Amino acid sequence: MEKEIELFRGELKKIHLRVTSQRLKIVEAFLKTEKHITCDELYLIVRRNHPDIGYTTVYRTLKLIQETGLAREADLGDKVLRLEHEFGHKHHDHLICLKCGRFFEVFDPDIELLQEKLARKHKFNPIRHKMDIFGYCQKCSLKQ
């Protein structure tokens, strides 16, 4: 976690923003979380230990966390902003269960390659992509 915090400090300084105690507390809370957290959820966590940090500050810090590269947006299909850890985490796609809502992170280099080819075929310069497969996880498939 030290590395991430150092990165955060450095990036803030680069753009002449201040490393405040609130921001540090929020980043630390974020780094400790499981993935795909919403702003609201993070606010509730932060508030437990630091009741005087407001929602707005959490929201704004979450934006900074994105900008510094520590997190990326994870769209799970509901229309809520979710962030997942980015630093030291490789790109992956999602299998999302339509019944229980759980999701699994997966990666397939062959698909990645074909995606690149597909884009090129259309004279398109790909930067990033998002692939979510919806269906039923093993447990929910059995229950049905």
Place this chain on the structure above:
Amino acid sequence: MEKEIELFRGELKKIHLRVTSQRLKIVEAFLKTEKHITCDELYLIVRRNHPDIGYTTVYRTLKLIQETGLAREADLGDKVLRLEHEFGHKHHDHLICLKCGRFFEVFDPDIELLQEKLARKHKFNPIRHKMDIFGYCQKCSLKQ
């Protein structure tokens, strides 16, 4: 378009909903549109010819259009509900330009196959998926 409207009528009757003039006008307007329309946009179109149809009715009819299978949700990454024609249109993925916002519909059977395999490998039963590749289209790549 006749076929689609017949389907709509039939589906409504199945669930004991009424085929009203408002609903028909909204469906017709939807069927005439280009793809990936928002509720707001459709409302504005409908209002041109039928000023007495309200936003709420358009919104509710859009839900019905989805339920009857004439449209599917198209998530373009902004958090706005967009619908695209479904009936008679094959599944496809999107190339979305980060600069001009235009998008292109693409399809690659090899990727589809690998997606299926990937899911199976994780004991996951896939139902549908969403794949969006973000980047720069040819025109915007040149301009950069």
Place this chain on the structure above:
DNA sequence: AGTATAATTGAAAATGAATTTCAATTTCAA
């Protein structure tokens, strides 16, 4: 240290799309 400057904070308000409420109206089926 003292001061001017700039950034930060958090409450509250604003925004904007999605959704619900409700009273009035319309349609359907018997």
Place this chain on the structure above:
DNA sequence: TTGAAATTGAAATTCATTTTCAATTATACT
């Protein structure tokens, strides 16, 4: 024809996100 049920549209509500603003705090520069 009439009672029950569905539909409509304006307005209100919800909910996440984003902005505003006045007060506070930190920083840089004498």
